[in-house]
Amino acid sequence: AQKITQTQPGMFVQEKEAVTLDCTYDTSDPSYGLFWYKQPSSGEMIFLIYQGSYDQQNATEGRYSLNFQKARKSANLVISASQLGDSAMYFCAMRDKNTGNQFYFGTGTSLTVIP
Amino acid sequence: DAGVIQSPRHEVTEMGQEVTLRCKPISGHDYLFWYRQTMMRGLELLIYFNNNVPIDDSGMPEDRFSAKMPNASFSTLKIQPSEPRDSAVYFCASSFNTDRARSPLHFGNGTRLTVT
Numbered sequence: 001a002q003k004i005t006q007t008q009p010g011m012f013v014q015e016k017e018a019v020t021l022d023c024t025y026d027t028s029d030p031s032y033g034l035f036w037y038k039q040p041s042s043g044e045m046i047f048l049i050y051q052g053s054y055d056q057q058n059a060t061e062g063r064y065s066l067n068f069q070k071a072r073k074s075a076n077l078v079i080s081a082s083q084l085g086d087s088a089m090y091f092c093a094m095r096d097k098n099t100g101n102q103f104y105f106g107t108g109t110s111l112t113v114i115p
Numbered sequence: 116d117a118g119v120i121q122s123p124r125h126e127v128t129e130m131g132q133e134v135t136l137r138c139k140p141i142s143g144h145d146y147l148f149w150y151r152q153t154m155m156r157g158l159e160l161l162i163y164f165n166n167n168v169p170i171d172d173s174g175m176p177e178d179r180f181s182a183k184m185p186n187a188s189f190s191t192l193k194i195q196p197s198e199p200r201d202s203a204v205y206f207c208a209s210s211f212n213t214d215r216a217r218s219p220l221h222f223g224n225g226t227r228l229t230v231t
Binding site for chain 1: 146148157158160163165170171204206208210212218219220221222224225227
């Protein structure tokens with residue numbers, strides 16, 4: 001079974017608008033971490049934001065926020081005030097102890113910001 | 116912090132040759148991961164180590180692939196003999212264990228391997 005599911009292969013957003021990238025996960029471990037990464041066309045993988053399963057509040061990092069809905073097992077990334085430099089692949093990932101501390105990655109969402 | 120350091124950045128080799136990819140993880144990290152990324156298969160976990168010990172190598176494609184971590188600051192991924200289908204970007208990444216709060220996976224810049 002897929003541990004991480006990203007159902008949007010590609011997304012478009014107008015510059016300065018907000019966009020939500022979807023991510024659902026599957027784990028039976030009560031303790032887990034959720035991560036989002038950005039991969040621009042240059043290829044590097046850049047860590048954006050983290051959400052712990054016991055965190056009471058949604059994580060925020062600058063223009064990035066994580067809409068964490070534990071009961072639904074979803075961890076959507078919200079990018080506010082999109083910029084042209086936000087055009088990239090975005091990967092959702094999860095880590096839990098049940099499976100030996102591996103990181104599981106989704107298939108990614110390609111975001112294009114339109115001027 | 117220098118981050119995860121991979122070498123070489125690019126490697127072009129002929130089919131049948133041996134290829135060795137190198138990685139220096141972030142100092143103090145307990146875990147080291149090797150991933151392969153292609154357009155067709157996305158990001159695949161090949162193998163990972165905890166405290167220099169291989170934990171899971173089920174993602175290694177076949178016996179042509181091998182990985183070692185002789186000490187906490189160095190790991191290699193070797194392909195012998197290489198084949199054109201091995202062409203991909205290979206990432207090394209490291210992290211603390213999950214007991215360290217907010218410990219993400221830190222990636223190197225990757226090695227782009229082309230086998231002709």
